[in-house]
Amino acid sequence: MADTLSKLAKPEGATRDKIRKGRGVGSGLGKTAGRGQKGQYARRGTFKPWFEGGQTPLARRLPKRGFTNIFKAVVAEVNVSDLEAFEAGAKVDEAALRARGIIKGKFDRIKVLGRGELTKAVTVTAHSFSKSAQEKIAKAGGKTVLLAQAQAAAAAE
Template sequence: MDILSKLQAPEGAVTKRLRVGRGVGSGVGKTSGRGQKGQKARAGGNINKKHFQGGQTPIQRRLPKRGFRNPLADIVVNVNVGDLEAFDDGAQVDLIALHERRLVQGRFDVLKILGDGELTKKLTVTAHRFSKGAVEKIEKAGGKAVVLAAPAPQGNSTDSSSS
């Protein structure tokens, strides 16, 4: 067991701080290892930002700004009726079943079933939204389209129940 009063760092773990600008004989005198002139030789002039373009007007300022992007908009994921053919006849198709079959992935707020493709199996499909064509094809195959309740709205909801 080591004696706590005699603990010290292993050999080579602790090195002396490099003192720059202390004469040419030190090896890091005069320009202090910064080379000569230029922006990076100046104090505070080392630009390490990814988007910095050497003083040129950055691309995010050069590109035109147009329209509006709603940060609170629902993320809608679409699944075609033809993709539901992968399920067995008489199966319950819901969010979990679609996720297990990898027909939907990632984060989303709304699942919408679209009418592209053909469906020959009798399925009970549960989703937030259906296109008219999708409902027709599901019911024509003998299945059922069940509409889920809309997801709760996001963002700051202000309660205006003050008298």
């Protein structure tokens, strides 16, 4: 097997010599190197993929639509079922949610939503709660604390 592998070779004509442009008139691709006389194609090396040769570009031909609000608040959503990961009596806040990997990245607010069930009593601190989430947390014996209220209480102390 090793003897055969050492004798492998490409078939005849499988590789071509590299084309050397601009190496004299006699080479066939000398002087203008196959680019013709003058003009942008003779001068410029490459073109941007979206360049359309002077035609109005597609991005400018299409109408502008919609609006992007750069001040929009990014909301991290946490479902009631996600709170099941915590022990009974635990205080669930942003740090605890990050530690468990339930929320990641940058955001402006945390909102607890009502999908799923909760069987443990936990104290949840967030910016806002849906009505169903508040009801399910209270039904399980837990407590909901709005973050604005928690900050005001901390400032008062």
